Amino acid sequence: MRRTLIEGGTVVTATESCIADVLVEGERVVALLDEKMESREVDETIDASGRLVFPGSIDAHTHMEIPFGAATSKDTFETGTQAAAWGGTTTIIDFPIQMKGDSLIGSFAETMEKAAGHAAIDFGFHQIVGDVNEQSLKELELVLAEGVTSYKLFTAYPGVYYSTDGEVARVMQWAAGNGSTILMHAENGAAIDLLRAQALERGDTAPLAHALTRPAALEGEAAHRVILLAEMTGAPVYIVHISAKQVVEEIAAARSRGTNAFGETCPQYLYLELAMLDQGFEGAKFVCSPPLRDPSEGHQDALWRGLASGDLQVIATDHCPFDFDGQKTLGRNDFTQIPNGLPVVEHRFPLMIHAALKEKRFSLNRMVDISATAPAKMFGLYPQKGTIAVGSDADIVIVDPKATSIISAQTHHMNVDYSCFEGMELTGAIETVISRGATLVAGGEFLGSSSHGRYLRRGLNQLLM
Ligand code: URP
């Protein structure tokens, strides 16, 4: 079996940082060594001196090629997973979508067909349950048997993905019976629909109205409601893409009551803001749900604090890219027609490295925890994924902490015509990305292949209290 030695770097895990050589044999890490091996004992040596050596990062929330209104998100599994690899992400968890009237297991099989053989990195699935009925509940058992241990429901998007409180409670009862985790998109969809209709009646059709009709209070209300439903049923609940301080407070309060409530936020809610939607139709580039918030209301501060303190456990992306030209422009005269979602998968891990190294938002160890270790544990992949340890998959990212880079649509690898972080300078540059022992990125080149990525059958949540 091929042996590679990653020599002289500072290995950073969620719990410690130490100078060590990492010996990779085949697809696994087989030793962490504090003395140099004879170079003849290995096939390849990678000099990592002066570099940080991280576990491959995990993006637990992506949407490759999903329909949203009249558009389909631009990244396929092929383009999106390559872009992810460029940014040091070696595992994604994406979403089969059951629409109303569809078979649940059928949507799983369709998404598997889109991903298998087309992904550059390993991938798993959370199942979206869009039609709660007796047949779906039967088919949930089939999806669970395929290693899908988390299910997403929506209190938003009435008429599309929305579930009533009774439907949410029914799927939570099922999940409580087998220990799987319920992911919730928490916004009060019915109240938002009222505000959207009123905005259009007033002639407020520009992108800013998207954010103003989805106030933070309606995110907080929905989070409160679904956490109480989770308490009633006993299902673990994980609130996705949190943008509002009210939700951080709800999760902290629930956790202090001993409830298995967890939270995820995304870089866009930390680094972007409401004002970006207020620039005429250009603001459509920043339309996502929940929306970007006003920093003067304290949302961003609460999210950063939540990540640092552990009230929030995971940083993901909700990557759902739409071109500005031809896709976002579908809503030029009506903000409700703008497809929701932002291109982020390539920049989540680099942004978090920057947040730790330059902005000192949290330690490098905490950064590894929220970006790799906690998502691996939350979604039943640890210790195969999420750390550098003997026996773990050799998913490894080597970073030069002194180098800088500038984000731009001219140079990114996502299949989308703009960047919502355009011009941002980041400290720390990813040099080498390894997935199960195979080098995907090195020397500024993509060396991977779109048949490398494997489907991950996942276990249950390993962070339950
Ligand atoms: O704007 C968003 N979030 N688009 C993706 C779909 C979702 O709600 O996660």
Ligand code: ZN
């Ligand atoms: Zn969502």
Ligand code: ZN
């Ligand atoms: Zn999403």
